Amino acid sequence: MTAIVISVILGLIVNECSEISPWCARRLVKWSALRRYTDPRRAAERAEELSALIDARPGKLLKLFSALGFAGSAVLVVFRRELARRLDTMREKLTKPGQESVEAFSVLRDVEAVQALFERSPLEFEQWVRSQIAAPMITMLAADGGVDCLTLFDIDRTDSGVVLVSVKGGRIIPQTFVRDLIGAVEAQQAQIGILVTLANPTKSVIDAATHSGVWTHPVTGQTFPRVQVISVADLLAGRRPCTPQLITPPFRGPWGGIVGD
Amino acid sequence: MTGPPRITGPFLDVLEVFVSALGSNTDLHGWAIMKATKRSGPTVYGVLDRLEDMRWITGEWETQNPDPSKPRRRFYQLTPTGRTGAMALLRERRPQSLRRDAATKPGLGFPEWPDALPQGGMA
Numbered sequence: 001m002t003a004i005v006i007s008v009i010l011g012l013i014v015n016e017c018s019e020i021s022p023w024c025a026r027r028l029v030k031w032s033a034l035r036r037y038t039d040p041r042r043a044a045e046r047a048e049e050l051s052a053l054i055d056a057r058p059g060k061l062l063k064l065f066s067a068l069g070f071a072g073s074a075v076l077v078v079f080r081r082e083l084a085r086r087l088d089t090m091r092e093k094l095t096k097p098g099q100e101s102v103e104a105f106s107v108l109r110d111v112e113a114v115q116a117l118f119e120r121s122p123l124e125f126e127q128w129v130r131s132q133i134a135a136p137m138i139t140m141l142a143a144d145g146g147v148d149c150l151t152l153f154d155i156d157r158t159d160s161g162v163v164l165v166s167v168k169g170g171r172i173i174p175q176t177f178v179r180d181l182i183g184a185v186e187a188q189q190a191q192i193g194i195l196v197t198l199a200n201p202t203k204s205v206i207d208a209a210t211h212s213g214v215w216t217h218p219v220t221g222q223t224f225p226r227v228q229v230i231s232v233a234d235l236l237a238g239r240r241p242c243t244p245q246l247i248t249p250p251f252r253g254p255w256g257g258i259v260g261d
Numbered sequence: 262m263t264g265p266p267r268i269t270g271p272f273l274d275v276l277e278v279f280v281s282a283l284g285s286n287t288d289l290h291g292w293a294i295m296k297a298t299k300r301s302g303p304t305v306y307g308v309l310d311r312l313e314d315m316r317w318i319t320g321e322w323e324t325q326n327p328d329p330s331k332p333r334r335r336f337y338q339l340t341p342t343g344r345t346g347a348m349a350l351l352r353e354r355r356p357q358s359l360r361r362d363a364a365t366k367p368g369l370g371f372p373e374w375p376d377a378l379p380q381g382g383m384a
Binding site: 042045046048049050051052053055056057066069070072073074147150152154157158159160161162187188189190247 | 290291292295301302303306307310316320326331332333334335341342344345346349350352353
């Protein structure tokens with residue numbers, strides 16, 4: 001008799017729990033969205049959107065598990081944000097007055113300093129180059145065709161162009177780097193390729209790039225060298241690749257503050 | 262967004278779904294993308310956040326859910342910039358997926374893809 005009563009009560013409890021699961025899940029995803037996003041507009045949008053997503057998910061308990069996943073992710077994001085904030089505060093306290101504006105890369109004023117950066121970390125060298133070109137770029141983790149990153153520009157209201165960027169830090173720049181980039185520009189149907197070199201390019205390398213021809217902007221009629229070679233010395237002297245205005249969405253550029261703001 | 266966009270597996274998976282949906286009149290919302298990519302919700306929404314920050318996608322609320330008792334959904338689509346960027350990225354990293362789309366959806370403007378891409382070294 002006792003066993004029957006217990007099983008009935010347990011059944012009722014399980015039934016009740018599964019009934020309130022969707023309600024809990026919706027509350028949980030709303031809480032997650034409001035904690036995860038610092039932009040109030042996006043937080044409100046995601047809160048509503050995730051409620052719809054939870055409703056679309058089949059199974060009452062699965063809804064709750066999904067919501068727990070979002071909540072766990074939000075807690076991690078909040079934790080990371082808080083940790084970063086505290087580290088920033090500590091760093092500010094440790095920085096002596098007058099040193100605040102001295103960033104690691106802002107002191108790179110000559111080729112030797114950039115060479116030292118490349119020898120210490122090729123990745124940071126590549127990031128420094130990006131900060132000089134000052135356009136947000138998509139990193140190619142696997143450097144197929146020698147392309148390290150790409151960036152975009154508007155051709156007209158409905159079409160965009162692609163600029164492929166290849167960064168080479170060695171002391172010797174063979175012509176094959178230019179040929180590879182020309183091949184990548186053609187294969188990727190990109191508009192422009194930029195080869196950034198730590199070493200000064202030889203005349204044959206510049207000639208190879210010059211012979212790649214020009215790309216003509218279909219709207220403005222402006223012409224741009226199809227493949228361009230620019231050295232670190234050029235960048236340090238303030239010269240920049242010749243491209244149409246690059247698209248700068250508002251996200252944080254490496255060592256460059258908020259790019260596009 | 263705390264750093265420059267990095268190309269990860271989930272990022273490419275989500276782009277593949279968007280590119281596959283081009284021209285097929287498929288409405289893409291969060292749950293549909295999760296099902297298509299077989300990725301978890303936080304992962305997919307992390308990618309959607311990045312794509313929105315990059316202005317590669319735009320979201321639009323439906324007027325009303327077909328089931329009036331349910332909340333409305335938000336549908337996403339590639340912007341012109343996003344389309345160009347996504348195609349360029351997939352052409353670089355997952356050319357096979359574009360070839361598949363070009364074969365199954367002729368007339369969508371997918372260009373011919375080369376069989377081999379040139380090889381080169383990193384900096």
